[in-house]
Amino acid sequence: MSNLTKLEFVALDITGKNYLSWVLDAEIHLNANGLGDTIKVENKASNQEKVKAMIFLRHHLHEGLKMEYLTIKDPLILWNNLKERYDHQKTVILPKARYEWMHLRLQDFKSVSEYNSAIFRISSQLKLCGEKVTDEDMLEKTFSTFHASNVLLQQQYREKDFKKYSELISCLLVAEQNNELLMKNHESRPTGSTPFPEANVVVNGPTRGCGRGHGRARGRRIDRGCGRGHNRGGLNSYSKRAKNDENHKRKTSGSNNHSEDSCYRCGGNGHWSRTCHTPKHLVDLYQESLKNKSKGNGKMPRVETNFVDEEGDSDYGNMDVTHLDIADFFADPNGKIDHLIGDGNVQQ
Known part of the structure; x- marks a missing residue:
C-alpha cells in the first residue's frame, strides 16, 4: 500500500493539457511492470493483472477524473475512454x-x-x-x-x-x-597593460623575515612580523601602525606644548620652574606684578625693568624704575658672572 502514496510521474490533468506526455509515461511504466498487454485489444491478461493495471492508472489520474470514471473496472476501457476524450490534443x-x-x-x-x-x-x-x-x-x-x-x-x-x-x-x-x-x-584589463598586483604581494623581492633577500623598505613594512604570530593582513597591520604613529605624534606635540608654557616663577618661556635660573629680584618683580593684577581690574601693568636714564632721571615721572648694577649679576664673591640670555633665561 506504500506504493499508492508515491506517483511515478505527473498525474493526468482534468483539462488534458499533459495527455500526450501522460500516455507515453503510463505505457512505459505498464510495460516495465509486465502489465502492457492489459491496455491492448483482445488481450489475454489475467484478472489479477487487470486489477493491478487499473490501480496504477487510477492512481495517476486527477481526482475529478477518478470520480468521472468511478464505475469502470477494466483498464482497456479506461484507456480507450481517455483516448477518445483527449486525443484531440x-x-x-x-x-x-x-x-x-x-x-x-x-x-x-x-x-x-x-x-x-x-x-x-x-x-x-x-x-x-x-x-x-x-x-x-x-x-x-x-x-x-x-x-x-x-x-x-x-x-x-x-x-x-x-x-x-x-x-x-x-x-x-x-x-x-x-x-x-x-x-x-x-x-580583464586593457590591451598592452600589465596585470594588477595582488594584495600583500611584494614585487621587488622577498621581505625581511619571510625569505631570503633584503627587498625594499615598503615591502618590509607591510609584511613585518611574518611567521611571528602577528596579523598577516597587510591593510590591518598598516592601519595599526598608522594609528600608533598618530598617537606618538599626539604625545610628542603634547610634550612640546607643555615645554612652551610660561614659567609660573618668572613668567619666561622655554623652561620649567624647577630649572629656572632667573635672579631673585626679577622673580620678585614678576610676582609683585601678578599681585597687582589680582588687586586691579585684571590687566597686568606694563613695567620697564631695564630702562635707566644716564643722569638717573626718568621721563615717566614718578614711576618706579629699577636700577640694575653689574654687582647684581654676581652669584658669589669669587666673581663668577651669570649671563642673561633672551627673555630672562640664565645659563652658567
Whole structure:
C-alpha cells in the first residue's frame, strides 16, 4: 500500500493539457511492470493483472477524473475512454508546434544550450503528433539560422559534413565555452597593460623575515612580523601602525606644548620652574606684578625693568624704575658672572 502514496510521474490533468506526455509515461511504466498487454485489444491478461493495471492508472489520474470514471473496472476501457476524450490534443498542439518550428532561429537565443533545449522540445511535440523530424532537418534548421555575422563560420561547419545533429551541437557548445573564456581574458584589463598586483604581494623581492633577500623598505613594512604570530593582513597591520604613529605624534606635540608654557616663577618661556635660573629680584618683580593684577581690574601693568636714564632721571615721572648694577649679576664673591640670555633665561 506504500506504493499508492508515491506517483511515478505527473498525474493526468482534468483539462488534458499533459495527455500526450501522460500516455507515453503510463505505457512505459505498464510495460516495465509486465502489465502492457492489459491496455491492448483482445488481450489475454489475467484478472489479477487487470486489477493491478487499473490501480496504477487510477492512481495517476486527477481526482475529478477518478470520480468521472468511478464505475469502470477494466483498464482497456479506461484507456480507450481517455483516448477518445483527449486525443484531440494532437490537433491542438500540432499547429503550435509547426509554428514554433518554422520561426525557430539559432540567432534568437543567448546561448547554444537554450537553443538546443528548444529544438528538442519542439521536435518531440511534432513526433508525438505524428510528424517526422530527422537529423537532417535539425541540421539544416541550425545552419540556416546562424547570425549574418557568422556566415564564414556557418560555411566551415557545413564543410565538416555532420551526419547527426548531436555532433554539430557538441562542437557549438565547445566553441561557445572557448569564446566566453576568451572574452573574459580580454575584458580583464586593457590591451598592452600589465596585470594588477595582488594584495600583500611584494614585487621587488622577498621581505625581511619571510625569505631570503633584503627587498625594499615598503615591502618590509607591510609584511613585518611574518611567521611571528602577528596579523598577516597587510591593510590591518598598516592601519595599526598608522594609528600608533598618530598617537606618538599626539604625545610628542603634547610634550612640546607643555615645554612652551610660561614659567609660573618668572613668567619666561622655554623652561620649567624647577630649572629656572632667573635672579631673585626679577622673580620678585614678576610676582609683585601678578599681585597687582589680582588687586586691579585684571590687566597686568606694563613695567620697564631695564630702562635707566644716564643722569638717573626718568621721563615717566614718578614711576618706579629699577636700577640694575653689574654687582647684581654676581652669584658669589669669587666673581663668577651669570649671563642673561633672551627673555630672562640664565645659563652658567
